[in-house]
Amino acid sequence: MARQSPRPQGNRTVEPSAEFDVEFRGVAKRYGDVTAVSGIDLQLKRGAFIALLGPSGCGKTTCLRMIGGFEQPSDGDLLIAGQSMRGVPAYRRPVNMVFQHYALFPHFDVETNVAYGLRQIRPRLDDKEIRRRAAEALDMVHLGKFAKRRIHELSGGQQQRVALARAIVNRPRVLLLDEPLAALDKKLRIAMQLELQNLHRELGITFLLVTHDQEEALSMSDQVCVMNTGRIVQLSSPQDIYDNPASLFVADFVGKTNRLDAVVEHQGGSVAARFGNGLVLPLTRPDVAIGKAVVAIRPEAIALQPATPASTGLVGDVTHRIFLGSSVEYSVAVAGLGDLLVFADRALQGGAASLYEPGARVELTISPAAPHVFSHDAA
Template sequence: MTAALNSDIEFREVAKRYGAVTAVSGINLSIPPAAFVALLGPSGCGKTTCLRMIAGFEQPSEGQVLIRGKDMAGTPPYRRPVNMVFQQYALFPHLDVENNVAYGLRQQRPRLSAREIRLRAGEALAMVQLAGYGHRKVHELSGGQQQRVALARALVNKPAVLLLDEPLAALDKKLRTDMQIELQNLQRELGITFVLVTHDQEEALSMSDFVCVMNRGSIVQIGQPNEVYHEPADLFVADFVGKTNLLPGKVSGRADGLVEVRLANGSTISARSRSNLAKGDDTSVSLRPEALRLEAPGRGTLQGVVRNRIFLGATVEYVIEVPVLGTLMATADHQFVQGNLFEPGEPVAIGFASGAPLAFPGIKENGTKQRETRNVEIIS
C-alpha cells in the first residue's frame, strides 16, 4: 500500500529539527484505516514528536504529513480530524464530567444545540462505561475513571484518528491491564485508527495490531507484535523489545543455512541470522529467556549455576551464572512444579530448541552496529 488515499496517516520523508538537534529524520510511514499502531522506543527516539506532528502541535522541518490523503501543512490542530488523549489527561477541574466531555462540541462551528451537545456527551460517556457520571466533579473520580473521561472527550467529536500519548502511565498495574483491554475493545467497536506512543514494550505488544519501533529519530522496524518479538530486525530491537540474553562471539562458519558462532567461552552454537555475516565477524546471539531449557548438569549446550530464583506465579525466572559469558535469565512455566524447582547454588545445564538463537552483527557491550534504517509502511 503506497497511495495516500489508502492510508489514514502518511509520512513522506518527514524530518523535524530543533536548531542543531534532529528529533526525527527521513521517516516514511503509511498507516491503514482502522489500525491500532504503537510507536515504541526509548526516551528521545522521536515517537512523541511524530505524534505531535500528526496532531498539529509541531510542523515538519521537511516532508509531508497527510491525514486521509490531505497534506496537513499549515492546518492548525483544531482543524484536523484527530483528537488526543494526554498522559496527564488535561481535564478541567472546575467543570463537571459532562462539561469536560462537551467542551470540544461547544467549540464547533456551526454551533450545536444544547440538546445535541447533551445527547452526544451522554453517548460518549456511555461508550466508556460512565453513564450517570455526568454531574460528578473530576476530583471525585478514580484515576481509571478520569482516564475514561479523557477518552470520552477525545471521542465525542468523532475523529478519524485518536492519538494516545502514554495514557496509561499514571495507572497502577492491575488498572493499566484492565484499561488496555478496554482500549482494544473500544478501538474495534469504533473502527477508527488509534496511534499509541509508549516506552512500555508489554503495553505495545499486547494492545496494538502493529508495532513501530523507533530509535534515534528513525524507524528501525515495523510489524505485527509477534513478528517484532520473534524476528527482530537488528540487535537494538532484540535488546529493547522484551527480555533477551545476548551472548558475544565470532562467526566461525556456516552449515545447513545457519551461522556457526564460537562464543567467548569456547563453545559453539548454531543460530539463524537476517544479516550477511561472514567468518570472523563479531556477533551477538539473542536467546529469549523462555527459549532456554534447564536440565541436569552435563546434558545441555552451556553449563552454569543458579544464582537467583524468582517466583512469579505462572512462571519462575532463574538467573544463571555461566563462566565467561556472565549471567543468563531463563523462564520456566507450569511444568516446573514445586518439587522440580532448581535451587540457588545448584549446577544446571542450559539447552534450547534448534532455531531459537538469532545472531546479529556487532557486540552489545562494545556498541551495537545498526543496519541502515529502511523506509517502511504498514500493509493491511
C-alpha cells in the same frame, strides 16, 4: 461521507486517500541544532491500531505532536486522509488527543468536560444534540451514571475514561494516545488496555499509541513501529517484532534477551556460533553472515534441568531466582559466558518441583532455532 475535494499542494494536487489516514513523507523535525525526527516515511492504514514504541528521546512524541498540529515538520510533508496538513492548525485537523495527564477541567463536571469540544463546533450544535452525543460517548466508556460527578470525585481509571470520552465525542478520524495509561497502577492498566481494544473495535477509527512500555505496545496494537534516535528501525506485527527483531537494538528493547559475543563459522554443510568458552551452537536461521557476531537469545528459549556428573552440555550455577507466580526468572552463571537470564514456565516444569534454589547446579539447553545473530559491527 461526502468525498473531499482535492487539496492543491505546490504545483500538484493531492487526492484524498481512502486507504491511509496518516502519511509521513520524508518528515524531519529539528529544534535548532538538534534533530528530533529524521526522514520518517510511515503510512497508517484506515482503522489500524499502531503503537510508536521507543526509549525516551527517540522522536515518538514529536511525531504524535506533528500529527496533532502542535508542531510543524521542518522538512517533508504530513498528510491526514490524503490532505497535506502543512500550515493547518490543530483545531482544524480531524484528530483528537488523549494526554498522559488527561488535562481535564477540575471545575467542570464529567458531562461538561466531555461536551466541551462539541460546544466549540461552528455552526453551533443545539444543546439537546450536545447532551445526546456527550451521553453516547460516556456510555461507550461505561460512565453514563457519572455525568454529574466532579473530576476530583473520580478514580484515576475513571478520569482516564472521561479523557477518552472527550476525545471521541467529536468523532475524529484519528485518535492520538500519548502514554495514556502511565499514571495507572498495573492492574488498572491491564483493564484499560482491554477497554481501549474494545473501544477501537467499536469505533473503527485509527488509533495511534505512543508508549515506552513494550507490554502495552505488544498487547494492544495491530502493528508496532519501533523508533530509535529519530528514525524507524522496524515496523511489523507485534509477534514479528518479538520473534524476528531486525536489529540488536530491537531485540534488546522489546522483551529481554541474552547478548553473547561469538564467531559464526562454517561447520560441515551448515554454520554454527562458537562462543568464548568453546561452546559451539549450530544455527538454523538463514542468511547468517560469517565472522564476529553478537548472538541474542530470549530467556524463555533456554531450558533448564538439574545437572549431573554425566552432563556434557552447557552447565552453570543458579545465582538469583525471582518468583513471578506463573513463571520463574533465573540468573545462571556460566563459565566463560557470564550470567544468563532464563525464564521457566511453572506449568511446563511441574509447578513447585521445578524451583531451583540459588547455588543449584543446572544444565542449559538452547534450541538451534532460538538465537538471533547480528553483525558485530552493526551491534
